[in-house]
Amino acid sequence: xxxxxxxxxxxxxxxxxxxxxxxxxxxxxxxxxxxxxxxxxxxxxxxxxxxxxxxxxxxxxxxxxxxxxxxxxxxxxxxxxxxxxxxxxxxxxxxxxxxxxxxxxxxxxxxxxxxxxxxxxxxxxxxxxxxxxxxxxxxxxxxxxxxxxxxxxxxxxxxxxxxxxxxxxxxxxxxxxxxxxxxxxxxxxxxxxxxxxxxxxxxxxxxxxxxxxxxxxxxxxxxxxxxxxxxxxxxxxxxxxxxxxxxxxxxxxxxxxxxxxxxxxxxxxxxxxxxxxxxxxxxxxxxxxxxxxxxxxxxxxxxxxxxxxxxxxxxxxxxxxxxxxxxxxxxxxxxxxxxxxxxxxxxxxxxxxxxxxxxxxxxxxxxxxxxxxxxxxxxxxxxxxxxxxxxxxxxxxxxxxxxxxxxxxxx
Ligand code: ASP
Numbered sequence: 398x399x400x401x402x403x404x405x406x407x408x409x410x411x412x413x414x415x416x417x418x419x420x421x422x423x424x425x426x427x428x429x430x431x432x433x434x435x436x437x438x439x440x441x442x443x444x445x446x447x448x449x450x451x452x453x454x455x456x457x458x459x460x461x462x463x464x465x466x467x468x469x470x471x472x473x474x475x476x477x478x479x480x481x482x483x484x485x486x487x488x489x490x491x492x493x494x495x496x497x498x499x500x501x502x503x504x505x506x507x508x509x510x511x512x513x514x515x516x517x518x519x520x521x522x523x524x525x526x527x528x529x530x531x532x533x534x535x536x537x538x539x540x541x542x543x544x545x546x547x548x549x550x551x552x553x554x555x556x557x558x559x560x561x562x563x564x565x566x567x568x569x570x571x572x573x574x575x576x577x578x579x580x581x582x583x584x585x586x587x588x589x590x591x592x593x594x595x596x597x598x599x600x601x602x603x604x605x606x607x608x609x610x611x612x613x614x615x616x617x618x619x620x621x622x623x624x625x626x627x628x629x630x631x632x633x634x635x636x637x638x639x640x641x642x643x644x645x646x647x648x649x650x651x652x653x654x655x656x657x658x659x660x661x662x663x664x665x666x667x668x669x670x671x672x673x674x675x676x677x678x679x680x681x682x683x684x685x686x687x688x689x690x691x692x693x694x695x696x697x698x699x700x701x702x703x704x705x706x707x708x709x710x711x712x713x714x715x716x717x718x719x720x721x722x723x724x725x726x727x728x729x730x731x732x733x734x735x736x737x738x739x740x741x742x743x744x745x746x747x748x749x750x751x752x753x754x755x756x757x758x759x760x761x762x763x764x765x766x767x768x769x770x771x772x773x774x775x776x777x778x779x780x781x782x783x784x785x786x787x788x789x790x791x792x793x794x795x796x797x798x799x800x801x802x803x804x805x806x807x808x
Pocket of ligand 1: 741
């Protein structure tokens with residue numbers, strides 16, 4: 398991204414965020430209709446989502462094409478998936494443990510009114526696996542079906558690498574397209590401070606602070622769980638990879654603020670991809686781990702699922718013995734895979750768990766009022782988990798090089 402002499406982009410986004418909170422708090426008192434903020438925020442979300450399909454496709458094809466040794470990609474895939482599962486399991490365990498210790502739902506009686514959520518049926522494993530293979534790759538791209546895009550891009554990258562010289566022009570084309578999309582991401586992010594401002598202003602004005610009070614304990618525990626996961630799991634993995642927490646938070650601040658303010662990991666995907674590479678992750682690993690993680694790895698959502706399940710069980714007086722909690726953890730692994738990177742989707746997927754353990758779906762209505770606040774933490778952690786995986790697996794593959802960022806900036 399362009400080096401400007403004034404404030405850097407992360408600082409501008411931080412200021413946008415703070416001003417957004419202030420504007421959102423003031424708006425109701427000066428009778429300013431918060432709806433005015435909305436299009437400015439939506440514009441940012443549209444711009445970043447516009448980048449996703451071509452950026453992911455181009456970088457992944459280029460990344461896979463650069464791997465001449467096919468077993469390497471297999472290794473990368475296994476390591477990345479293992480990292481995802483372990484991280485999600487730990488995350489959900491944190492959520493369960495915090496709720497077991499602090500009992501956020503005890504003594505709480507909240508009128509759920511007539512609101513009830515619809516139950517979500519988990520798709521069968523065969524359907525999930527079959528759906529990864531696209532019947533028509535163009536259709537997958539048009540729909541933004543990420544797993545199908547990943548599958549086709551890897552197949553194409555491999556085929557390109559096998560064709561060698563004969564297909565050099567096509568490989569060069571994808572390398573070039575990847576650079577163009579990275580550049581475009583930089584340009585779009587210039588709008589981020591305004592987008593973040595508008596999103597925060599709208600959220601704060603629409604939510605008001607009063608809505609937080611009855612569920613304050615739950616909210617605090619969600620943020621504590623997120624911070625614990627970051628400090629106890631992500632930071633050690635990053636340290637092992639040779640990145641200090643400070644360097645990581647600085648280098649990854651754009652996607653983190655994008656995730657926090659949009660509540661959509663899909664919206665943070667493009668800047669995540671660019672940021673981890675700039676910090677030193679290899680393209681072949683990050684172009685695989687980031688989009689895949691964005692789709693299936695949701696650690697923040699897993700914390701939320703553990704926490705809110707116990708919370709809801711406490712409210713409805715449903716016992717949660719240890720073995721039930723273990724099955725909650727296993728279901729959270731699946732439910733978080735099914736969660737898509739858009740606002741509120743974790744709250745829909747949690748009905749899968751509620752149904753299995755016999756919690757009335759009205760429980761969703763109880764947390765719905767504060768879901769945006771919980772989603773901010775969930776999404777931020779979701780995005781951070783993918784980045785940690787990309788960096789950690791790059792390191793395991795001896796392909797982590799902090800000098801990459803300087804090289805990208807010089808181009
Ligand atoms: N909003 C989250 C995300 O985009 C998903 C969720 O609702 O848990 O990552």
